[in-house]
Amino acid sequence: MKQFNGKVLFLDRSDINTDEIIPARYLTEISKEALKPYLLEDLELQGFDVKKDIEPAQVVISRANFGCGSSREHAPWAFEVNDINLVIGESFARIFKQNMFNCGMMAVELAPETIDEIFSTFKGKETTLETDLASGTFTLSSGSVKKEIPFSISGFDRALVEAEGWVGYADKHY
């Protein structure tokens, strides 16, 4: 199973699309690893520095409708090869969310007010997140500030995470 812990990258905007996550000009690559340098290359967001902010991050927290647009699984792959296996947001585009779990990664939805609270407490501060999948708890910490946030994923999504993706699950069941 993949790891869902680490330093948080905050992307404070809704509707971050898959062209911003990995531009189409890189879709000519046929290996996941080749996508590594290009993650979020076209994202223009105040306070976000693509050259500095990606390398240390293992978790992304964003807003609504994350991953909208193209069906390209290159978007989750670009995160995966940068050791980011968890994206948390208010909501996700259907295909992006499915692609994440299909790769054994997680796209977890939290209530808008919880996301607001996370941004107002932690954005701009060095923050780490720990995931307890068994109890369904995220623990966010920054200095002395610590917050436990319950989450839930569906039984199917959990099965995909445990099977490390849909290919493994489907091959066993169908």
Place this chain on the structure above:
Amino acid sequence: MGKTIAEKIFDSHRVDNPFGDIHVIRLDAVFCHEITTPVAINDLVSRGMDRVFDPKKIKAVIDHVTPAKDSKTALQGKILRDWARRHDIIDFFDIGKNGVCHAIFPEKGFVRPGYTIIMGDSHTCTHGAFGAFAAGVGTTDLEVGILKGVCAFHYPKSIKVVVDGELPKGVFAKDVILAIIGRLGVNGATNKVIEFEGSVVDSMSMEARMTLCNMAIEAGGTCGICAPDMTTVDYLWDFIKDDYKDKDSALADFRTYTADADAEYDQVIRMNAAELSPMVTFGYKPDQVKPVKDMEGTAVHQVYIGSCTNGRLEDLRIAAEILKGKTISPELRAIVSPATPDIFKKALDEGIIKIFMDAGFCVTNPTCGACLGMSNGVLAEGEVCASTTNRNFNGRMGKGGMVHLMSPATAAETAVAGVIKNSSMYKG
């Protein structure tokens, strides 16, 4: 309780219901192109599972970058081509016979009412125009589809959009769907199917219905869907005439996939066609739409007519009607890409290609290239494109470029005017 079209399709294709509302359905077709399929092929090979569930149900095309622009895109084409040969996938459309996937597959009769279809391409929702459930998926779903012929979805909830009345002259399916996306928002239909109905949809051609369903994804929708009717039967007749004694019996069969009167919808939106006008996008999201009149005079560097949204014969005819005897503004350049070789040939026969060329358009082979900024019409930084495509995301057609989505009529008029302009067909 009655059922929606999507519910009926799911209920006739269910293989498993492993968790809650997750339904694993049997697939009638898996469509493939050279951008998202090669990684699936390579993964199957590396897992020692280089098999296909049914070569007759897999259709493949090279369409995104064609002919190849460099060694990398040539390799993508080669991987798809070699795989199609190795598995006897007869319906593989290589360079010379290839067109934009969501135009060529329906044209070949591969989409039928009641079908379940996946493809590693978000605009797969186009095929719902035939009363099919067709969804864009990622490469892993595609890979499992190729191997097992199944895919997992949430049991579909539907939004019904009813467009009644009569469209004003010069207002087209593209304007209707832009208005709908403006109303729903970019995630207003996430995890839902959009069922289109009403007198406007009833009177639309299959081409126009495909334009409508094509952009369901821009509101987050899993699929757009139109109930099959005699227009559907007429379009498919050449492919199905040996299966039915007459068109009425085909229609009776297809009508299995219409919604029940007491079907339940998540939301019902009613629109009066008479109130609609030509629409255009203004920002970097497809729900940022305005009437064209509010954007008139906006400078444009490139006009693009083509794509799975608006590169069909009907679209080219409309644009040619406006361009006939005129030339494009010296302030811009213009490109037209007929979506399939068949459309290209018919446009040649009808004199449409000559009209485009006389007007000063560059005519390219069928390809998706420019729409997603991969080839054949990429924008430079700071440039603006008036485009009949489907996405206006920041940098979509080229880094730092701006895209305004519009109908072929508005795009053609804009090409002549040099700035965004309502078409002469619209008298509003």
